[in-house]
Amino acid sequence: MTRTDGINDPYETTNRKIHAFNKGLDKNLVRPVAQGYGYVVPVEIRNTVNNFSDNLSTPGYAVNSLLQGDLASAGVSVIRFVMNTTIGLGGFVDAASELQIADRKTDFGETLSVWGAGEGAYIELPLFGPSTQRSTAGLIVDFFTNPLTFATIEDVPERYVPPVSKGFAGLNNREKFSDTIDSVLYESADSYAQTRQIYLQNRRFELGENSADDFDPYEDPYAQ
Template sequence: MVSPLRLRRLVMLLALPLLAACSVPEPGNEGGIHDPYEPANRRVHEFNKSLDRSVVRPLARGYTRAVPDGIEDSIVQFGDTFSTPGYAVNRLLQGDLRGAGLNTVRFATNAVLGFGGIFDVAKEFGLPAEATDFGETLAVWGVPEGAYRVSPVFGPSTERDSAGRLVGWFLNPLDIALPRPERYSGLVARGLGGLTERGRFSDTYDSVLHESADSYAQTRLIYLQSRRFELGARSGGAPAEETFTDPYEELYGD
């Protein structure tokens, strides 16, 4: 059996080529907005906006109108259950044995008692979701955030989170253990979950992407501050009111 330390070393070797070109902010700009690729990012952002306007938004609205809320919720829950073994691996890599154990028990409970994971039975037993990702794992290891990046289709990210997304695809044991095409069921469920979110919060998405004066700057602000707050809260950092400026305050006021 591979020890947690050896597993961490193996995964870090996989991530190193992706992190080698990470950009470092200028001295004094730590914690600010580091966006040396802004011209290229803006072009990708405009592509994503066009894709959202012509494909994603109408598809999401049609999907949420056609599919009952209960079925949508079950699909979202199945996607979360499918992802839970990956959460457990990341918690293990972060040195969080408690979180790894909780995710393992949560997965087993929902997979067996939740009819393959479509119901969140574990929550009723006091086992809340312990979601995480390899971007957070890299942050725990001390890897800097790097520059802000916008990816086609996937949208806003950072160099660290982009590397985390790529490596994270190889960390879920179900993606290895299950045969094709069953291994793709989680990916499909997460994609449908994305449509659910886009459809249910359509007005909020539209206000940022299609109605703000500078949708690129607004999206960048919301992503960076939300992600930093999320990682700080999970790691037990400073209280939210000391580290987080509400990104929606500028949009909606008091």
């Protein structure tokens, strides 16, 4: 059922178990690997990997913008992809941003929101972390709506490039925002509740769905 604070979490018992798994995985694997990645690999190289990963996602942004009826954003995404793939050396250089062509990141979860689909229940996914039923459906559909999925799936070596680049980008982000993430996971009174609160607040802000009773996403609801 939906609580008075606007959080719909009927699967909290299961979610907490998955959160405990994700937290243990972060503590014993992801965090130390991210720290090692940040220590060994210069930040300039890590940023180019992030640029490359973002560029691979850009065709999907264009498709979702079209599905949302946002032709302008779809056109911008196409322009960014062409520019970054060509003069940006395959996407390792964000040439479009340097030319002040801002990106428009979106996903099928947002497309569903534009179409009027409800947020659904909060769920925490193994490995992927916090989500909702709507965003989870969008995550699955996004795999198929990105044209690059089908362009690389038959080429055995190349088909691993997108997930591998996303993995390294994730490690870079884990290292880059380590202070904030560590604070939430290891210093809050209830890391599950605060993770849920931060995710829902930020996601609703992205989609323009903030409720009238806004709350501070970084306020620990269980702190004494």
